[in-house]
Amino acid sequence: MTANRTRLLVAAVLLALGLVGCSNRTPATPEATRTPDAGVGEVTTDAEGVQEVTIETGDDYVFTPDAFTVAPGTVRLTVTNTATQLTHNFMFTTGAGPAEITEQIPLLAPGQSETIEFEVTQPGDYPFECTFHTALGQVGTMTVSGGAATPTASG
Numbered sequence: 001m002t003a004n005r006t007r008l009l010v011a012a013v014l015l016a017l018g019l020v021g022c023s024n025r026t027p028a029t030p031e032a033t034r035t036p037d038a039g040v041g042e043v044t045t046d047a048e049g050v051q052e053v054t055i056e057t058g059d060d061y062v063f064t065p066d067a068f069t070v071a072p073g074t075v076r077l078t079v080t081n082t083a084t085q086l087t088h089n090f091m092f093t094t095g096a097g098p099a100e101i102t103e104q105i106p107l108l109a110p111g112q113s114e115t116i117e118f119e120v121t122q123p124g125d126y127p128f129e130c131t132f133h134t135a136l137g138q139v140g141t142m143t144v145s146g147g148a149a150t151p152t153a154s155g
């Protein structure tokens with residue numbers, strides 16, 4: 001009796017998490033449950049030509065924004081975890097982009113912010129993910145455009 005109830009409960013939880021059930025259904029795109037800070041997702045270029053962009057994640061399974069575009073060159077990417085509960089990470093999906101980007105943020109605790117810097121040369125789409133929550137849809141894409149970066153700020 002108790003075991004049956006437990007099994008039922010486990011099945012219900014798994015169903016709720018979408019881990020079982022119809023597997024050929026396209027998962028719903030998650031939506032951020034928070035408002036991003038000003039300037040988040042905006043790509044700016046400093047005097048040295050370094051492109052800077054900040055993306056956020058929080059107590060949900062979404063990168064905000066989940067897509068941004070940079071030009072070939074140096075990218076300084078900051079990922080801020082505004083969560084009070086959830087730990088995330090950030091890495092480019094292995095073997096998925098036109099070229100490998102090995103820089104990553106292995107662990108981003110609630111309230112933490114980390115910056116990585118890397119070079120991109122080959123245009124195309126570079127998928128990234130939080131490997132803790134890939135199954136929950138916490139993925140995104142950095143697009144490298146064909147042109148060179150133009151400075152948007154001086155200093």
Ligand SMILES: [Cu+2]
Nearest residue numbers: 088130132133
């Ligand atoms: Cu995550």
